Amino acid sequence: MSVNELFNKFHEIASSPKEQLDTYLAQGKEVVACVPIYTPEEIIHSMGMVPFGAWGADMEVKEAKRYFPAFICSIMQSILELGMTGAYNGVSAIVIPSLCDSLKCLGQNWKYAVKDIPFIPMTYPQNRNNEVGKAFCRASYEKVIQDLEATTNTKFSEEALSNSIAVYNEHNKVMREFSEVCSKYSFISASQRSDVFKSAYFMLKEEHSSLLKQLLEEIKSMPKEETKKVKIVTSGILADSKSLLEIFDNNDMQIVADDIAHESRQYRIDITEKGSSLDALAEKFSNMENCSVLYDADKKRVEFILDLVKKHEAQGVVVLMTKFCDPEEFDLVPIMRACKEEGIQFVQIEVDRQMVNYEQAKTMIQTFKEML
């Protein structure tokens, strides 16, 4: 397939999660929905099931309003709405972590709003990089395994987990490579970049890696080009709104790196296997950093974003602020200050899954570009 054909394929998958879900179900596979920001997908995969991303959708929320007040973010609202309106029919269970206060509420509401899809909680430790934290993380994984075995027709084995870890490490590697390639080949649009990241949630990772490797090979055979676009780093929870990505593309903006939870934050850390695979998985979580929902007293995330800017010679930072996401709202202030101190251009655009009018965002991005 050509580069365009491959990008079209990623676009097709990213745009049709329901078809992807139905295809896996038709193949007789069990599917488990995985809610942001992190879930132990490797465990689900190792048990022969398809971990399927559930990050909500750009839509009007109606039914979920019976459970959530208006000031809970639209990611939670739309996940519940999709569950209540049957979009996840056929899914064997949903894993919901409790990494922010709204996620805690989503899990509790899910039990009553979507009774036919069992809720499996995943409780991560915040004090994660020490022995008690790792032990608790492992115990939480064991509880997830126990819940998965109780609700699906599957069994867990350390050996299978070890194989899945290899699949996930490989996928991390190709995703990181793709992000780097996007910084070097400016013809890749923001929309195409997003399709690759988004489609990863609706495919088995080995399938996604395989398709992405083809794409990378095709792109790398092309001559490198001098970019004339404006290089930016994006930060936030989500950046998959087509209307918003179009504004980036229409304004010749090139995403050279991201700190988006739905994108690169997922692929930063690999799993190093030493001894038990489950311990290795807990070890991975203990090493995760630079994320608004992971305890970070030193706010290392701020430096991390500055480093991304420097490393990729970006001209500015665009924060896509999910409305009502307080972990991101708290981090915004130190990020904004640090950018100012370093002379890095910065803009914050409030985004929402129920957003229909992008005029304000368009004006802000145009103004931001002019300032650069």
Add this chain to the structure above:
Amino acid sequence: MSEQVQKPKYTPDPNSAKYKLNEITVKHYREVQEAKDRGEKIGWCASNFPQEIFQTLGIKVCYPENQAAAIAARGAGEKMCNVSEADGYSNDICAYARISLAYMKVKDAPEQNMPQPDFVLCCNNICNCMIKWYENIAKELNIPMILIDIPFNPDYEVSDSQVAYVKGQFLAAIKQLEEITGKKWSEKRFKEVMEISNRTSRAWLEATSYTKYTPSPLNGFDLLNHMAVAVCARGTIEAAEAFETLLEEYKQAVIDGTSTFRAEEKYRIMFEGIACWPHLRVTATGLKSRGINMVATIYADAFGFIYNDFDGLIRAYCNVPNAMNLEHARDKREAIIKKTSAEGLLVHTNRSCKLWSGFMYEMSRQIGEHCDIPVASFDGDQADPRNFSEAQYETRVQGLSEIMDANKEGK
């Protein structure tokens, strides 16, 4: 020429619980300031951080949540929120956090001052928002942060693995605090502090349980004032004695048939959620004018920690109301409603508190059905006055009282 009649100056009885409790709060803030002035390291502390740690070590701390509530109740919530919003903090963020972050910057609020921290003690058993708030303080002031992570428990019971995790952090926090302050841990003192804390909690819980009497010997809103002592002085003899005095007063009031609820108690309700501090008078009057007394609240339980040993202490901190799953939280409330014969439930949908409000619609529906009582809710905020409408509050409370009235007539 008529002589002007001077109203005698109100002098509270120094033996009364009200006087003692007020003195404890005043002394609490004074002592932290004195410690700071002596050059001791003092902390800012989350309301449900295990106070046994710093009480044992003899370290003074103050509570940004209490301070924010006091500032909001005394009318400066909006002013302080504006300061942090001007710095880039979204007005969607918890108003306690916005007030606290503003105070960290301006360092002066006549409504309630307290010294600046040398470290922060955080515990997220009430919400994860605490972590982000304290991270920002620690980063901004370049001071150490100690976090005891007590995760939201999705199960009904606290697991052994959670106890082990929290216990490990508890021990690590002691070491960190010893290093920061140079003070030394004493097992003997720890035992004493645990005993005192239990004594205080027992008196607090027993006193608050007196709302079970009809009529109640107290106006439920009194508890909102007394709660400050349950938060900031649980591990002190003075607090234990003051709550024991309060308990005696309630006992006597039941015998005498008196009450601090200065109206005829026509209806008894549970009030759900943090108080609407900037509109305390309006919310209290809206109830009292209709003869509605708040006799049930989860508040009391939130700051009463009863345990027998170290493991029990850890479990108690894992079992605070906001760390519980819906079923456990619901059952606790239903038990309180039954014990106090509450006839209605008034829910504060608190814009500042995503966790408290985020599954309250479903939980209050279930409570209403199981206890066969009407439920009404109103929109408000614990500290930002802009998120409350008096007209909506009045309408909702009126509606609730009408249903309670109809229920009484039907019975």
